Amino acid sequence: MSEERLWLALDDEGEPEIFTSIQGEGPSLGAPRTFIRLSGCNLHCKWCDTAYTWNWASTPFDHLTGEKFDPDQERVSVSIAEIAKKVAETSPMGIVLTGGEPLLQKSKLAPLIDAIKSECGPVWVEIETNGSIAPPIDLCRHVNQFNVSPKLAHSGNAAEIALKADVLKQYAALPAASFKFVIAEEIDIDQVRTLVRDFQISPQRVFLMPLGTTSEAIRERSLWMVGLCTRYGFRFTDRLHIHLFGDTRGT
Ligand code: SF4
Numbered sequence: 068m069s070e071e072r073l074w075l076a077l078d079d080e081g082e083p084e085i086f087t088s089i090q091g092e093g094p095s096l097g098a099p100r101t102f103i104r105l106s107g108c109n110l111h112c113k114w115c116d117t118a119y120t121w122n123w124a125s126t127p128f129d130h131l132t133g134e135k136f137d138p139d140q141e142r143v144s145v146s147i148a149e150i151a152k153k154v155a156e157t158s159p160m161g162i163v164l165t166g167g168e169p170l171l172q173k174s175k176l177a178p179l180i181d182a183i184k185s186e187c188g189p190v191w192v193e194i195e196t197n198g199s200i201a202p203p204i205d206l207c208r209h210v211n212q213f214n215v216s217p218k219l220a221h222s223g224n225a226a227e228i229a230l231k232a233d234v235l236k237q238y239a240a241l242p243a244a245s246f247k248f249v250i251a252e253e254i255d256i257d258q259v260r261t262l263v264r265d266f267q268i269s270p271q272r273v274f275l276m277p278l279g280t281t282s283e284a285i286r287e288r289s290l291w292m293v294g295l296c297t298r299y300g301f302r303f304t305d306r307l308h309i310h311l312f313g314d315t316r317g318t
Contacts, residue, residue, distance in 0.1 A: 246274065250276065
């Protein structure tokens with residue numbers, strides 16, 4: 068078994084954040100999954116709900132909460148063999164590599180998936196990514212679904228870092244990729260439509276998701292977002308885990 072290691076986020080008990088739940092967003096919404104949360108992100112969204120994976124003390128990044136985190140308390144290096152063993156204990160029907168940005172550790176993801184499959188047998192594999200790092204070709208062969216969530220201007224990231232044309236072009240060409248855009252205000256649809264047009268993404272592969280970490284905030288945006296979906300042919304996705312569990316780790 069591989070001794071290679073990955074950085075994982077820690078849960079509230081100080082354990083690597085590997086947990087079973089239902090997928091709360093996107094094309095697999097409602098499906099049982101085992102989630103593996105990797106630490107680190109190359110973007111710095113000001114409303115990120117997993118800022119404990121990247122917003123370290125003494126970094127200059129703005130976040131709406133103003134909270135900073137100590138990397139020594141929030142992440143742990145775990146061997147691929149150990150991760151695969153922990154995942155196998157959950158008897159997964161499918162796995163989701165999430166973050167943070169999992170592709171920061173892209174060279175280790177294919178070996179990780181191989182190790183999980185040799186422990187658990189065939190499993191459905193999803194990767195959640197912000198779409199700013201291209202997936203290696205060998206990784207694409209291991210993945211059933213990329214949930215790509217490019218970050219719009221309201222995230223606070225510079226477009227040249229968050230929206231890289233060459234990378235988005237690669238994801239758009241992958242049949243296994245769908246696109247999920249976080250919507251804060253109605254005006255955000257203009258940027259979504261521009262990206263969809265520029266990268267020739269079929270609207271059926273595009274999900275609009277309300278910004279929000281409370282049921283109230285999600286519902287308020289959902290009501291007017293339905294009109295955007297029906298007008299432009301995009302799909303809507305809820306944030307089911309927020310309604311069920313609130314904004315908590317390990318859910
Ligand atoms: S890309 Fe995702 S994990 Fe990274 S800062 Fe933005 S919301 Fe958070």
